[in-house]
Amino acid sequence: MPSMTRATLVLATCVALVLACVTACGADQSGGTGEKPPKLEPLSALGDGEGELNLIAWAGYAEDGSNDPTADWVTPFEQKTGCKTNVKIGNTSDEMVQLMRSGQYDGVSASGDATLRLIYAGDVAPVNTDLVPNYASIxxxxxxxxxNSVDGQMYGIPHGWGANLLMYNIDVVRDAPNSWSAVFDDAGTYKGRVTAYDSPIYIADAALYLSKSKPELGIKDPYSLTTEQLDAATELLKKQRENIGEYWSDYTKEVQAFESGTSVIGTTWQVIANTIGSENRVQVNTVLPKEGSTGWSDTWMLAAKAAHPNCMYKWMDWISSPEVNAQVAEFFGEAPANAKACEHTSDPDFCDIYHATDEDFAAKIHYWTTPQKNCVDGSGDKCTAYNEWVDKWQQIKG
Known part of the structure; x- marks a missing residue:
């Protein structure tokens, strides 16, 4: 596709790390009980930059031109603000949480499976969005x-997002499926060639499907599951396991599986479909099924004890600006958070491909949120925590 630069193809593997990170989250459940986060006050006024900024980021989110000379939004930021920026690449959400607790960093580009842990543990501070002018056009x-918020208080600035879609080989799967039943109840049709995302958070995909196919279970939110509901999702996934050819968490693994024909249907991201299509070896199609889908949304968060809070606020405004947000989204392969970014993408069709400003499309996505005992949908305190999901996933995979 025109929007897929060489750097995007290389760094799309890092998208896998953003999403694969969820498997490690069971190691640390701080904040998983859903108790109120510590009372912290957001910054009331923006001061001069402190001259330095230490970030934890997913690869591709804070590029300085060293990986690709055409991708550099850190250097202009340093020149504009005087905040010398040091970037530590985080490989998983669990690693990012631990790094933030070291007290050495000012901010992090956290995924939805890590954000609540950071908030409830008091590792990140609430954000005064009035001090981030570009927040208005998010x-x-x-x-x-x-x-990314608690009781109406934002704890960061949205960065980019995407949906987990259903992808299929159109030469093999001829009936153009529009339901997740194709990989659950009807998975036997393509026994041994079904693929699924390799992570405990994938349980939410099964829960979402069950919320529509078995309404008697009473599932309202795929991340707020009672023990009974979690068991039901687990049983569905155990049945699916009989038809799975392979699970994937590495971006390149799914590309290779579809191109070789060992996989013909399963969950995916738009960037993967674009990559397969750009090679013209296999014709695939993607669809957001009628039940909706899960997805991700990343957030820049400020460390509660940041040594350079003013530089971090300046960074959050810079990285969420239309021009820069457009660069990052195209380089990384996801929808930009800033609606005005679509005016600045090099590929005029980029935002249409990623549904960047499509509210109806976005409304069908249930963005990853760390399951907690206190249900994240506010329905009570009888839900299952993420460590229970980890245990179930191990049972599913055997």
Whole structure:
């Protein structure tokens, strides 16, 4: 596709790390009980930059031109603000949480499976969005959500997002499926050639499907599951396991599986479909099924004890600006959070491909949120925590 630069193809593997990170989250459940986060006050006024900024980021989110000379939004930021920026690449969310607790970093680009842990443990501070002018043009469907806010208080600035889609080989799967039943109840049709995402958070995909196919289970939110509901999702996934050819968490693994024909249907991301299509070896199609889908939304968060809070606020405004957000989204392969970014993408079709400003599309996505005992949808305190999901996933895979 025109929007897929060489750097994007290389760094798309890092998208896998953003999403694969969820498997490690069971190691640390701080904040998993859903108790109120520590009372911290957001910055009331922006001061001069402190001259330095230490970030934890997913690869591709804070590029300085060293990986690709055409991708550099750190150097202009340093020149504009005087904040010398040091970037530590985080490989998993669990690693990012631990790094943030070292007290050495000012901010992090946290995924939805890590954000609540950081908030409830008091590792990140609430953000005064009035001090981030570009926040005003962030898509409304990414603001004040369960993974980036508590009681209406934002704890960061949205960065980019995407949906987990259903992908299929159109030469093999001829009936153009529009339901997740294709990989659950009807998975036997393609026994041994079904693929699924390799992570405990994939349980939410099964829960979402069950919320529509078995409404008697009473599932309202795929991340707020009672023991009975979690058991039901587990049983569905155990049945699916009989038809799975392979699970994937590495971006390149799914590309190779579809190109070789060992996989013909399963969950995916748009960037993967674009990559397969750009090679013209296999014709695939993607669809957001009628039940909706899961997905991710990343957030820049400020360390509660940041040594350079003013530089971090300046960074959050810079990285969420339309021009820069467009660069990052295209380089990384995801929808930009800033709605005005679509005016600045090099590929005029980029935002259409990624549904960047499509509110109806976004409304069908249930963005990853760390399951907690106190249900994240506010329905009570009888839900299952993420460590229970980890145990179930191990049972599913055997």
């Amino acid at each position: 898509s409304s469907f990414l603001k004040d959500k369960s993974w």
